[in-house]
Amino acid sequence: xxxxxxxxxxxxxxxxxxxxxxxxxxxxxxxxxxxxxxxxxxxxxxxxxxxxxxxxxxxxxxxxxxxxxxxxxxxxxxxxxxxxxxxxxxxxxxxxxxxxxxxxxxxxxxxxxxxxxxxxxxxxxxxxxxxxxxxxxxxxxxxxxxxxxxxxxxxxxxxxxxxxxxxxxxxxxxxxxxxxxxxxxxxxxxxxxxxxxxxxxxxxxxxxxxxxxxxxxxxxxxxxxxxxxxxxxxxxxx
Ligand code: CA
Numbered sequence: 732x733x734x735x736x737x738x739x740x741x742x743x744x745x746x747x748x749x750x751x752x753x754x755x756x757x758x759x760x761x762x763x764x765x766x767x768x769x770x771x772x773x774x775x776x777x778x779x780x781x782x783x784x785x786x787x788x789x790x791x792x793x794x795x796x797x798x799x800x801x802x803x804x805x806x807x808x809x810x811x812x813x814x815x816x817x818x819x820x821x822x823x824x825x826x827x828x829x830x831x832x833x834x835x836x837x838x839x840x841x842x843x844x845x846x847x848x849x850x851x852x853x854x855x856x857x858x859x860x861x862x863x864x865x866x867x868x869x870x871x872x873x874x875x876x877x878x879x880x881x882x883x884x885x886x887x888x889x890x891x892x893x894x895x896x897x898x899x900x901x902x903x904x905x906x907x908x909x910x911x912x913x914x915x916x917x918x919x920x921x922x923x924x925x926x927x928x929x930x931x932x933x934x935x936x937x938x939x940x941x942x943x944x945x946x947x948x949x950x951x952x953x954x955x956x957x958x959x960x961x962x963x964x965x966x967x968x969x
């Protein structure tokens with residue numbers, strides 16, 4: 732893998748833009764920056780980036796519109812750069828087709844991990860037939876999808892059918908946040924009602940009691956408050 736991935740940063744805050752540019756350049760990415768939405772859009776069409784880092788609050792175009800525009804013709808991974816309090820915005824951005832988000836202020840390792848995950852997922856989907864990793868593995872937790880077998884420290888964990896569906900959905904998308912709506916649609920179908928939010932929370936509590944050492948400080952499945960859940964990235968996949 733000598734080919735550098737090209738990343739476009741669309742961010743009007745100079746200091747954040749510089750920080751990201753320096754970090755990514757140091758980690759062998761090719762970086763192109765834009766400080767307005769218009770400039771960003773024209774760079775996206777001319778430079779064929781491998782990934783886009785997008786601030787939603789731009790001076791000229793709403794970042795959400797950029798996501799929608801790009802998604803009409805490209806599946807290039809988009810990671811949204813978002814402020815801490817804007818949960819609703821994060822959900823909207825994810826549901827509009829962005830792949831992930833990162834909350835300001837963020838550290839180098841978090842940024843790099845998000846980028847690696849998004850690039851890897853995109854390469855898997857683009858380069859090969861849709862094929863998920865056969866096994867999820869992190870720390871003591873292993874999920875063998877073909878056997879539908881979940882083990883913790885080598886001991887089988889008994890999950891209900893719904894619990895298994897939830898865990899395997901999160902594990903197949905490990906490293907990536909899934910919104911509550913996305914999860915509910917996938918587990919209960921598009922006609923699910925509001926009660927499913929509550930049912931989802933209850934099931935997640937049960938799962939945590941079964942797989943987490945301390946459910947209050949989870950090691951495998953994290954709550955992204957107001958947005959959804961994210962499962963720790965599988966060791967097998969990185
Ligand atoms: Ca901004």
